[in-house]
Amino acid sequence: xxxxxEQDQTLVAERIDEFRDQVARRIDGRLTEExxxxxxxxxxxxxxxxAYMLRVAIPYGTLNSEQLKVLxxxxxxxxxxxxxxxxxxxxxxxxxSLTDIPDxxxxxxxxxxxxxxxxxxxxxxxxxxxxxxxxxxxxxxxxPWAEIIRQWSTLHPEFTFLPRKFKIAVNGASxxxxxxxxxxxxxxxxxxEAGETGFEVHVGGGQGRTPxxxxxxxxxxxxxxxxxxxxxxxxxxxxxxxxxNLYKARIKILVQSxxxxxxxxxxxxxxxxxxxxxxxxxxxxxxxxxxxFSTPSVEHPSPLPEAGGASFQAWLTQNRRAHKVDGLSxxxxxxxxxxxxxxxxxxxxxxxxxxxxxxxxxxxxRVSPDQNLILPHVRNEDLHAVWKALVxxxxxxxxxxxxxxxxxxxxxxxxxxxxxxxxxxxxxxSEHLETEGLSAAAGDVTIKISGCINACxxxxxxxxxxxxVDKRGEExxxxxxxxxxxxxxxxxxxxxxxLAGEDVPAAIxxxxxxxxxxxxxxxxxxxxxxxxxxxxxKESIYA
Amino acid sequence: xxxxxxxxxxxxxxxxxxLEGQWSVDITHAQHMNDNEAEAILPLAETEYAVAxxxxxxxxxxxxxxGQKWRREGIRLGGPxxxxxxxxxxxxxxxxA
Numbered sequence: 001x002x003x004x005x006e007q008d009q010t011l012v013a014e015r016i017d018e019f020r021d022q023v024a025r026r027i028d029g030r031l032t033e034e035x036x037x038x039x040x041x042x043x044x045x046x047x048x049x050x051a052y053m054l055r056v057a058i059p060y061g062t063l064n065s066e067q068l069k070v071l072x073x074x075x076x077x078x079x080x081x082x083x084x085x086x087x088x089x090x091x092x093x094x095x096x097s098l099t100d101i102p103d104x105x106x107x108x109x110x111x112x113x114x115x116x117x118x119x120x121x122x123x124x125x126x127x128x129x130x131x132x133x134x135x136x137x138x139x140x141x142x143x144p145w146a147e148i149i150r151q152w153s154t155l156h157p158e159f160t161f162l163p164r165k166f167k168i169a170v171n172g173a174s175x176x177x178x179x180x181x182x183x184x185x186x187x188x189x190x191x192x193e194a195g196e197t198g199f200e201v202h203v204g205g206g207q208g209r210t211p212x213x214x215x216x217x218x219x220x221x222x223x224x225x226x227x228x229x230x231x232x233x234x235x236x237x238x239x240x241x242x243x244x245n246l247y248k249a250r251i252k253i254l255v256q257s258x259x260x261x262x263x264x265x266x267x268x269x270x271x272x273x274x275x276x277x278x279x280x281x282x283x284x285x286x287x288x289x290x291x292x293f294s295t296p297s298v299e300h301p302s303p304l305p306e307a308g309g310a311s312f313q314a315w316l317t318q319n320r321r322a323h324k325v326d327g328l329s330x331x332x333x334x335x336x337x338x339x340x341x342x343x344x345x346x347x348x349x350x351x352x353x354x355x356x357x358x359x360x361x362x363x364x365x366r367v368s369p370d371q372n373l374i375l376p377h378v379r380n381e382d383l384h385a386v387w388k389a390l391v392x393x394x395x396x397x398x399x400x401x402x403x404x405x406x407x408x409x410x411x412x413x414x415x416x417x418x419x420x421x422x423x424x425x426x427x428x429x430s431e432h433l434e435t436e437g438l439s440a441a442a443g444d445v446t447i448k449i450s451g452c453i454n455a456c457x458x459x460x461x462x463x464x465x466x467x468x469v470d471k472r473g474e475e476x477x478x479x480x481x482x483x484x485x486x487x488x489x490x491x492x493x494x495x496x497x498x499l500a501g502e503d504v505p506a507a508i509x510x511x512x513x514x515x516x517x518x519x520x521x522x523x524x525x526x527x528x529x530x531x532x533x534x535x536x537x538k539e540s541i542y543a
Numbered sequence: 544x545x546x547x548x549x550x551x552x553x554x555x556x557x558x559x560x561x562l563e564g565q566w567s568v569d570i571t572h573a574q575h576m577n578d579n580e581a582e583a584i585l586p587l588a589e590t591e592y593a594v595a596x597x598x599x600x601x602x603x604x605x606x607x608x609x610g611q612k613w614r615r616e617g618i619r620l621g622g623p624x625x626x627x628x629x630x631x632x633x634x635x636x637x638x639x640a
Contacts, residue, residue, distance in 0.1 A: 413623035
């Protein structure tokens, strides 16, 4: 994985010194909150319902064992012994004191981490396929490109005050596990007729109040042109984005109002003026960055273990993923224990996963947009030892990709923007589906919950989405069906009026029961839903 | 009745403004005011930015948060309604093992 240069280290260190001074001036009253707020947000510090929240950037969701151990240690030393992994592959601490945050940032910097650009109207953490460099269906590892984008976009003076936040995702596999079609810019690595790899460029996707699937504006972009083309997109957006209206300020609204063709034409016009300039990526620089992202090799590949007991085999079936290298597997470490808080991990659990990462994982662990951890590279002969350690750490729930692998934002239990709680609803759904045997019976189903229309829980792109709303002090939950995150990205349809929170688990249970009864052989939930239509399930929800 | 709440500058904890013009984490120490008193005192609380961040008025009913925002203010007062409790129980189990 990428390692900081002296320049990177200096940049981060200087930023911490600057923020330490800003915090001191806020505490002694030289700065008002109005003056301080934009400064703290630039360093990932929010003020939530009960406390400050610090969002730590995890570039393209990739960590080494030392970094994960430090993340756990910080949660133990400065927080309440746990952290929350997010849908954007970052980590949030829910309880840090403002006065401790400069010290936390020092500890992060010691392992090449920071919280820069995890908030504000700038280019946020570039996300990627959490199985990048490992998955069997991959054309090319997207992470070197995400790293190049990270370096280009960090403290970029022209793009620090955009009309709104800006999110870029990179995917190099045939399946889209990065959600490129619901990002401001989505980059899909493709091969052209000449056999060269480059990027298909999608623009103007997003969730939130106005969910929109991105439009493709370029079918093939040569790698050398990546930064000049991104710059051209950002310039058109910076120029024409709706700064006058917060709700219309994202690039998706601009692309929608201009039309994708007209938007693409403006980008092309700008691009031609800068294409041959300093932003053209030299081959040597591409190769330098690529060299940080190697895939391990195995000299004597072992087959998958056939013994180990029924629980181990069930975990292998559900949580193991095929690897591009013979003798290796990827494994999903579910952060969705039945009835647990989606995405939370304790300091002890982070310590144990860090140990497994070092001992069995070629020193790499990933954070997924599904709020799980992933060991991308594990030798097949080590799978049983990994599973045993995960069992001891209460991290061996065999539900990756199942209905109990629920995504949920922090909701009204933590978030200042939320209208309704998300975590308790996720916990109740998880317990209900497990008790009824529907998680295993229904197979591959995505359930995602957001506590407000900002959609941090990605409910729009779940097969079953749940949106919490507030009606005169009471929580209600709107159910959507038919959303998808990947290549077949789609926005779910609202089924009808909202339900009380206590009615949601049974309603979803009935939807899944209906699916189990009417599905054709091997038909996934989303496929049945598309075949029979959303209305077919309406009765199940409101029974 | 109304009370004034905010977040404490140093650590973000939920605080309430008292009759003495101090700030307390204990809602039972909050000054209860009628609407006119509350509107008059809030601007004063807003000048106390070296202690309290973002003061605003909340409804008080039966000595606790009331009105349409009762749930939000109740969660601010009592902490997450579920949040980390189960994951912390797991931590204790692992720690004890």
